[in-house]
Amino acid sequence: MAPRADPPVGHLIDSARRGTRIDTSARQDWAWQQYARCRGLPPDIFYPPDNERQHARRRRENRARLICVRCEVAQQCLEHALRWPETHGVWGATTPRERSSKHS
Numbered sequence: 001m002a003p004r005a006d007p008p009v010g011h012l013i014d015s016a017r018r019g020t021r022i023d024t025s026a027r028q029d030w031a032w033q034q035y036a037r038c039r040g041l042p043p044d045i046f047y048p049p050d051n052e053r054q055h056a057r058r059r060r061e062n063r064a065r066l067i068c069v070r071c072e073v074a075q076q077c078l079e080h081a082l083r084w085p086e087t088h089g090v091w092g093a094t095t096p097r098e099r100s101s102k103h104s
């Protein structure tokens, strides 16, 4: 698997901007991000705008999932999102509601 040369992962940057916990300590391995299919894509594919309506949310999440299901690091992404946990956005082809149900 060859690293992609795109800019940093858009939705991960957006996660930091939204205040989601991003641990950049040496304990966390972020190397998988260089293979992320979402690198350089607009964060608004993965994160909702304010006051997003249900139908628009479904369409956006489905669009994000179509990207994720072809991502070679989807498993690492999902494990990260469950571990920290990421409470916003689509990670590893899962929505926040789906990840929340995996915790309960």
Ligand code: SF4
Binding pocket: 011, 036, 037, 038, 039, 046, 067, 068, 069, 071, 072, 073, 074, 075, 077, 078, 090, 091, 092, 093
């Ligand atoms: S699984 Fe989706 S959100 Fe995660 S790195 Fe891949 S494309 Fe990005």
